Amino acid sequence: MTKVVLVSAVALIDRDGRVLLAQRPEGKSMAGLWEFPGGKVEAGESPEAALVRELREELGIETWNSCLAPLTFASHAYDDFHLLMPVFACRKWEGVPQPKEGQVLDWVRPNKLRDYPMPPADIPLIPILRDWL
Numbered sequence: 001m002t003k004v005v006l007v008s009a010v011a012l013i014d015r016d017g018r019v020l021l022a023q024r025p026e027g028k029s030m031a032g033l034w035e036f037p038g039g040k041v042e043a044g045e046s047p048e049a050a051l052v053r054e055l056r057e058e059l060g061i062e063t064w065n066s067c068l069a070p071l072t073f074a075s076h077a078y079d080d081f082h083l084l085m086p087v088f089a090c091r092k093w094e095g096v097p098q099p100k101e102g103q104v105l106d107w108v109r110p111n112k113l114r115d116y117p118m119p120p121a122d123i124p125l126i127p128i129l130r131d132w133l
C-alpha cells in the first residue's frame with residue numbers, strides 16, 4: 001500500500017505574467033530541481049491554509065485563501081509515496097518573495113518553464129501552465 005501525500009503548491013504570477021520557481025537546496029530530496037512554492041498539508045489544515053503558511057515561511061510573503069484560485073493538480077507515484085498536489089494560481093500577495101530557506105528563486109516566463117529541470121510530478125504541469133498563463 002502506498003501512502004498518498006497531499007502537498008499544496010502555487011504558481012505565483014507577477015505583473016509580467018512570469019511564474020516563480022524555487023530550486024530545492026542541497027541536502028533535500030531532489031536537490032537542484034526547480035519546483036513551485038508550497039509544501040505538505042498538515043493534519044487539520046486546508047490546502048489553502050497550508051499554502052498561506054508555507055508562503056510566509058518559505059518566501060516571507062502574505063496572501064489569503066481568497067487569492068488562491070484552483071488551477072490544476074499533479075498525481076504522481078514516487079517510489080515511496082504517491083504525491084497528490086493541488087496547484088493554485090495566485091496574482092495577489094503582500095511583500096517581495098525572498099529565499100528564506102536557502103532556495104534560489106527565479107521568475108520564469110511560461111514558455112521557458114521546460115528549460116528548468118523539475119521533479120517528475122511537475123512535468124505534465126508545464127504545458128497546462130503554458131496554455132493557461
Ligand SMILES: Nc1nc2c([nH]c(=O)n2[C@@H]2O[C@H](COP(=O)(O)OP(=O)(O)OP(=O)(O)O)[C@@H](O)[C@H]2O)c(=O)[nH]1
Nearest residue numbers: 007009028029030035036037038039040083119121122
Ligand atoms: N512544493 C513542492 N513540492 C513538490 C513539487 N513537486 C514535487 O514532486 N514536490 C514534492 O512534494 C514534497 C513537498 O514536501 P515539502 O516541501 O513539504 O517538504 P520537503 O521539501 O522537506 O520534503 P522532503 O521530505 O521530500 O525533503 C516533496 O517530496 C517534493 O519533492 C512542487 O512543484 N512543489
